Each structure stands twice: as C-alpha cells, then as structure tokens.
Amino acid sequence: MLEDFGDGIWVANGPTTSVAGFHYPTRMAVIRLSGGGLFVWSPIALSPDLRRQVDALGEARYLMPPNSLHHLFLGDWQRAYPNAEVYAPPGLRAKRKDIRFDGDLGETPIPAWADDLDHVLVPGNLITTEAVFFHRASRTTLFTDLIQHFDAGWFDGWRAVVAKLDLMVAPEPSVPRKFRMAFVNRPAAREAVGRVLAWPTKKVLMAHGEPVAGDGQAFLVRAFAWLIK
Incomplete structure (x- = not known):
C-alpha cells in the first residue's frame, strides 16, 4: 500500500469518502525526518497492513x-500511536474535541521538523485554511484540497456537471472554483501563495489527484495564475 515517492517520502492511497454525495479518493504521505521518526501527513483509514508498513519505516x-476537513481518521491514528504528537491546523481544535492536540499549527515552523519541512498557511478562505507543506529533500509540495484533479469519468449524472463547472475535471490539476470564490481576503491569500511559489518545487502531491512528477514550480504558477496575476 505504501509506495516510495523518493528521497524519504512514501505515499498511500485509501478508500473513498463521501462529502455531500461526492466521492473523493484519499491519499496520505509518510515522511522520514532527518532527526528520526516519521511525519504522517493527512492520515487515511488505518488498516492492519498499512500500520505494519508504517511501523517498518520507523516510529510515527x-x-x-493539513486543514480542518481532513480529520476523519485522525482519532484511529492517535489511538494506535498515543505517543505521536498532533498539531491542529486553524479551525480543527474546536471541531474535534475528542482529539488531544499537542499544539496549534501557526506560521512559525515547528522545530522538530523544520530541517525537513516548511509550511505556509493559506488564509482568507471561507471553506478552510489549508497548510501547504514543502519537503526539502524530495522538493515536493503537498496540497490537500486547494488543488484537485479527477478523471472525466469519475463523477456521473448531475455531479459530473457540477464537477466540470467547478474545474475538478479540468485538463490538469486546478484550484476548484468553489475555493476560488471562497477567498474573501485575496491579498492575504496572494501573499501566502507567493511564498509557496518561491519554493524550488519539483513534484506536487495532492490528496485528490495524481501527482505532478516534474516541473512542479511552473505547474503551480499556472494553477494559481488566476490569483497572482
């Protein structure tokens, strides 16, 4: 289930989840930190096989x-790994009273992983504030919901029409139209995305869509041209 993504990062795909009748695939990443241990990004459903594979890589x-929407399986992971630290992105602490959070993810890098990972919070969106991560060793930028891509046949019926209008089935991964419209503070979002674009991105990993394997920085410029122009 875990696939090597190169330079200390692994990817696993999980089962689909349903939101308002729309089915979304799930994806997580596991990153081995240079100081030891693993950083688990956007945890998916935890199966016995997945847990064995994670444990074989090191200690979680x-x-x-990464945002207030991707938390469905967090409780299962915390029960499986009670010593792992959990950081709350904006909005999630109030939403999940059942989760023990060890800290809040703000603009300041977390010292425990700052040598390996950078992050930017993209504010000003009514749907969620997403934390976009950058893994230095693999030059991979990780998006959760701000960039998505589905095959043209993934949705059917009226949902296919909505997905097309929402740019979820655009020719290449794109920022869905609903997220674009939900940015009520575009100057703040533009500043944050500018910092993301400054990373030397080679690859782009997203929770909902196939990864971009190369020339990631140019791809991100295209994906956010509507905001930064």
Missing part, C-alpha cells in the same frame, strides 16, 4: 491533518 512521531 507526528500526525498532521
């Missing part, structure tokens, strides 16, 4: 839900 020390 940090569980990171």
Whole structure:
C-alpha cells in the first residue's frame, strides 16, 4: 500500500469518502525526518497492513491533518500511536474535541521538523485554511484540497456537471472554483501563495489527484495564475 515517492517520502492511497454525495479518493504521505521518526501527513483509514508498513519505516512521531476537513481518521491514528504528537491546523481544535492536540499549527515552523519541512498557511478562505507543506529533500509540495484533479469519468449524472463547472475535471490539476470564490481576503491569500511559489518545487502531491512528477514550480504558477496575476 505504501509506495516510495523518493528521497524519504512514501505515499498511500485509501478508500473513498463521501462529502455531500461526492466521492473523493484519499491519499496520505509518510515522511522520514532527518532527526528520526516519521511525519504522517493527512492520515487515511488505518488498516492492519498499512500500520505494519508504517511501523517498518520507523516510529510515527507526528500526525498532521493539513486543514480542518481532513480529520476523519485522525482519532484511529492517535489511538494506535498515543505517543505521536498532533498539531491542529486553524479551525480543527474546536471541531474535534475528542482529539488531544499537542499544539496549534501557526506560521512559525515547528522545530522538530523544520530541517525537513516548511509550511505556509493559506488564509482568507471561507471553506478552510489549508497548510501547504514543502519537503526539502524530495522538493515536493503537498496540497490537500486547494488543488484537485479527477478523471472525466469519475463523477456521473448531475455531479459530473457540477464537477466540470467547478474545474475538478479540468485538463490538469486546478484550484476548484468553489475555493476560488471562497477567498474573501485575496491579498492575504496572494501573499501566502507567493511564498509557496518561491519554493524550488519539483513534484506536487495532492490528496485528490495524481501527482505532478516534474516541473512542479511552473505547474503551480499556472494553477494559481488566476490569483497572482
């Protein structure tokens, strides 16, 4: 289930989840930190096989839900790894009273993983504030919901029409139209995305869509041209 993504990062695909009748595939990443231990990004459903594979890589020390929407399986992971630290992105602490959070993810890098990972919070969106991560060793930028891509046949009926209008089935991965419209503070979002674009991105990993394997920085410029122009 875990696939090597190169330079200390692994990817696993999970079962689909349903939101308002729309089915979304799930994806997580496991990153081996240079100081030891594992950073688990956007945890998916935890199966016995997945747990064995994670344990074979090292100790899961940090569980990171990247926004207030990707938390469905967080409780299972915390029960499986009670010593792992969990950081809350904006909005999630109030939403999940059942989760023990060890800290809040703000603009300041977390010292435990700052040598390996950078992050930017993209504010000003009514749907969620997403934390976009950058893995230095693999030059991979990780998006959760701000960039998505589905095959043209993934949705059917009226949902296919909505997905097309929402740019979820655009020719290449794109920022869905609903997220574009939900940015009520575009100057703040533009500043944050500018910092993301400054990373030397080679690859782009997203929770909902196939990864971009190369020339990631140019791809991100295209994906956010509507905001930064």
